[in-house]
């Protein structure tokens with residue numbers, strides 16, 4: 128799957144977001160090392176702090192379908208999902224909490240994970256790795272050293 132195809136999967140997933148409060152729809156597509164793809168979207172709640180990000184939604188699916196240790200590449204896109212297509216020209220990157228969650232998958236696999244961050248309309252793209260997005264991260268290595 129090309130980068131653009133994975134981004135399109137994320138953009139499509141965003142259209143299934145439940146975001147009545149922020150009106151900001153985010154989609155995430157995660158590809159495994161074997162080429163399987165799972166998606167997720169943000170799901171808000173009237174109790175705001177209970178909302179779930181698209182990345183964590185997709186990571187949950189990834190764990191169930193192929194395992195966090197098989198995550199190879201992630202695409203994220205966010206914007207206005209009220210139309211037939213996701214729109215907006217600002218690049219959407221994972222929030223701090225999601226960076227921490229993606230780091231967990233990276234540390235499990237021992238691989239850095241590529242993250243494609245796209246605008247809602249797909250016109251703007253930033254390519255990062257989780258190592259760039261959360262340098263000096265706290266993770267499994269820290270806790271395993273305690274045992």
Ligand SMILES: [Zn+2]
Nearest residue numbers: 180222224225
């Ligand atoms: Zn997040």
